[in-house]
Amino acid sequence: MSEFNLVKTLRDRGLISHITNEDNLSKLIRNNSISLYCGFDPTDESLHIGHLLPLITLKRFQMAGHRPIILIGGATSLIGDPSFKEKERIFNTNNNIDIWSKKISKQISCFLDFNLGKNSALLLNNNMWFNKMNILSFLRDVGKYFSINTMINRAAVKQRIMRPDQGISFTEFSYNLLQAYDFFILNKQYQVDLQIGGSDQWGNISSGMHLIHRKSKKEVYGLTMPLLLQSNGIKFGKTESGTIWLDAKKTSPYKFYQFWMNIEDINVYYFLRLFTFIKISEINRREQKKHIENQIIYDKSFLAKNITRLVHGKEQLLAVERITEFLFLKNIDHIQEVDFQQLKQDGIPFIEVDNIKDLQEALVLTSLAQSRTQAKNMIISNSVSINTKKIRKNHIFNSQDKLFGKFTLLSRGKKNHSLLCW
Known part of the structure; x- marks a missing residue:
């Protein structure tokens, strides 16, 4: 028996929102190596930071000797989970779902170990069983175990039913049963005892436990984690605005890093507990020192580096550090051409240029100044830089200003930047 x-x-x-029969589950995973699963519907080409907690939790289980199973919802993504969505999702094509399934599977493979003996991670797709099932079999073998009264009273469904402008379609209403059947099949064929997910999945997870209990007379378990919310209280999701993607082509590693650097101070140590593998004792030690000058900034950087390395790897973290050093510490020595592609993607505003008369015109074109007169005054007041070097008079651009022959960084003060792409 493990003491852990x-x-x-x-x-x-702080990783548990809901849990069933905690004492029994604790004993089970201390005495046995179990299989657990989490589902991911490929409704876009990338996962986002809202998926990090389930992925990291799966990794924690694997590190403790358990077998994580990833279920790609090739079938369920054709329906779309209505849980706490204000309106019906737009249906996706089979072709898109196939492409997105492959991309998401590749992303997930970076978090888990698929070559670890008996607790190697396993990746499955629920097309494997739903493609073989017809509607009559589903209604007889699954639907008969569920009460409409109970399903209507689930918070995720009730929210939509109470909105006459939206309501909920039978298609979306059936999603709960589809996910329940996933859990049943995984328990039957892969001995899965535990399903995890975000707290918005509690209704779906509960339905799976109910179906297994009714059909197989077995006790299984559910565990949910808190949702990661934006500052406006809306959860991070693929259909919400302000999404921070895990795909570097959709959200650059630099922007990803800056997201964590710009979180509210109150969340720093909470996020260190959620998203990193740093010991709690070390996090507590850091939190006790948070009132020391610049300690919060240092710990935000510590958090940002840890998560960026986890998601994007060591090389991309080094690139982020070069860009940060360039923009904020005015050190141009280590910047590389590829780093400017991140800045151009989503790091700072940029404009494509061919010929610019002078610095004053450039400041206006980049909206760093509203007029040539304002630009002139900014230059005179020593607040304008070209490639981190202060400029004290109007300037005509030359080849030396074009880093790698392509890029010029204009700055107004410490935080306002724009990139000229020649």
Whole structure:
């Protein structure tokens, strides 16, 4: 019997929103190597930071000797989970879902170990069983175990039913049963005892446990984690605005890093507990020192580096550090051409240029100044830089201003930048 209590560790780190029969689950995973799963519907080409907690939690279970199973919802993504969505999702094509399934599978493979013996991660797609099932079989073998009264009263459904302008279609209403059947099949064929997910999945997870209990007379478990919310209280999702993607082509590693650097101070140590594998004792030690000058900034950087390395790898973290050094510490020595592609993607505003008369015109074109007169005054007041070097008079651009023959960084003060792409 292991002395390590994984459930207690998850709770201490703030990673549990709901859990069923905590004592029994704790004993089960302390005495046995179990299989657990989490589902991901490929409704876009990339996962986002809202998916990080389930992925990291799966990794924690694997590190503790358990077998994580990833279920790609090739079938369920054709329907779309209505949980706490204000309106019906737009249906996606089979072709898109196939492409997105492959991309998301590749992303997930970076988080888990698929070559670890008996607790190697396993990746499945629920097309494997739903493509073989017809509607009559589903209604007889699954639907008969569920009460419409109970399903209507689930918070995720009730929210939509109470909105006469939206309502909920039978298609979306059936999603709950589809996910329940996923859990049933995984328990039957792969001995999965635990499903995890975000707290918005509690209704779906509960339905899966109910179906297994009714059909197989087995006890299985559910565990959910808190949702990652934006500052406006809306959860991070693929259909919400302000999404921070895990795909470097959709959100550059630099912008990803800056997201964590710009979180509210109150969340720094909470996020260190949620998203990193740093010992709680070390996080507590840091939190006790948070009132020391610049300690919060240092710990934000510590958080940002840890998560960026986890998601994007060591090389991309080094690129982020070069860009940060260039923009904020005015050190141009280590910047590389590829780093400017990140800045151009989503790091700072940029404009494509061919010929610019002078610095004053450039400041106006980049909206760093509203007029040539304002630009002139900014230059005189020593607040304008070209490639981190202060400029004290109007300037005519030359080849030396074009880093790698392509890029010029204009700055107004410390935080306002724009990139000229020649």
